[in-house]
Amino acid sequence: MVDVGAFVGQIFVIVLLVVLAIFVIVVLFRAIRIIPQAYAGVVERLGRYQRTLSPGLNLLVPFIDRVLPLVDMREQVVSFPPQPVITEDNLVVSIDTVVYFQVTDARAATYEINNYLGAVEQLTTTTLRNVVGGLNLEEALTSRDNINGQLRVVLDEATGKWGIRVSRVELKAIDPPTSIQDSMEKQMRAERDRRAAILTAEGSKQSQILEAEGRRQAEILKAEGDKQAQILRAEGESAAIQSVFQAIHDGNPDDKLLAYQYLQTLPKISDSASSKLWIIPSEFTEALKGMSAGFAGRRDDRPAPPTP
Numbered sequence: 001m002v003d004v005g006a007f008v009g010q011i012f013v014i015v016l017l018v019v020l021a022i023f024v025i026v027v028l029f030r031a032i033r034i035i036p037q038a039y040a041g042v043v044e045r046l047g048r049y050q051r052t053l054s055p056g057l058n059l060l061v062p063f064i065d066r067v068l069p070l071v072d073m074r075e076q077v078v079s080f081p082p083q084p085v086i087t088e089d090n091l092v093v094s095i096d097t098v099v100y101f102q103v104t105d106a107r108a109a110t111y112e113i114n115n116y117l118g119a120v121e122q123l124t125t126t127t128l129r130n131v132v133g134g135l136n137l138e139e140a141l142t143s144r145d146n147i148n149g150q151l152r153v154v155l156d157e158a159t160g161k162w163g164i165r166v167s168r169v170e171l172k173a174i175d176p177p178t179s180i181q182d183s184m185e186k187q188m189r190a191e192r193d194r195r196a197a198i199l200t201a202e203g204s205k206q207s208q209i210l211e212a213e214g215r216r217q218a219e220i221l222k223a224e225g226d227k228q229a230q231i232l233r234a235e236g237e238s239a240a241i242q243s244v245f246q247a248i249h250d251g252n253p254d255d256k257l258l259a260y261q262y263l264q265t266l267p268k269i270s271d272s273a274s275s276k277l278w279i280i281p282s283e284f285t286e287a288l289k290g291m292s293a294g295f296a297g298r299r300d301d302r303p304a305p306p307t308p
Helices: 004-031 106-111 116-132 137-142 144-162 178-251 255-269 282-301
Strands: 032-035 039-045 048-053 056-059 065-067 075-086 092-103 164-175
Touching: 004 032, 032 039, 039 106, 048 106, 075 116, 075 164, 092 116, 092 144, 106 144, 116 144, 116 164, 137 144, 144 164
Parallel strands: none
Antiparallel strands: 032 056, 039 048, 039 065, 075 092, 092 164
């Protein structure tokens, strides 16, 4: 017969061992905490800050230590919705901002501020209104780097005690009112038209200058060419005259030869149809006289015919 008491005792022991094993597992689970890289965990012991867990394996006191939600230590990029800002010349512009920040102290980010993300957004909005409120619209549109620098300095100084470092602030867009955009577009169009007209006039001016310069250079080159041609022709004619004169001088022509050359040259004088008046050099008559005397002398030199 089975002893009921012993059986119950065995069941109790088994249950106790199972409970003890579960307790040990729970204790081990609560005592060991693995923190991922780029995250930090804040540990509270009996409701008070105890330490900050670094990435890796960490040991805790079970049921006494409590780990708060992990804090992301990476640089974060937050884009805030457009904010209406009034400029110095009483124009309302809509500005989008982007803030780059990083949590450097998990304890300060947990205990020094309730919601650091919302605090950064509100601080960015108020600082932006203070900075842009001292600028007119044109300065606000053309001074983005200056505005970014002022925002970063103010935000970094204010969030330092929260364990946050603001590394960069960017103005993503600055949108003026629609009427101002239309006026600016017309102004830009007029400015572009003015610049185009100026460039066209400058181009026409340069073109005319270049054309005049080209014509001047062409005339100069043409005159230089004519000059050189005339010089060369004169030199050629001079050389030809010298050659002819030297040849005549070397040949020592007599009056008969000169008279013959004059007779050959005489028909050329009447070649032109417009020749109405002939000018006969005085040497021509002298040559004719010499030629006549030569012919007469030749007749005198002939032997007389025999008498019958």
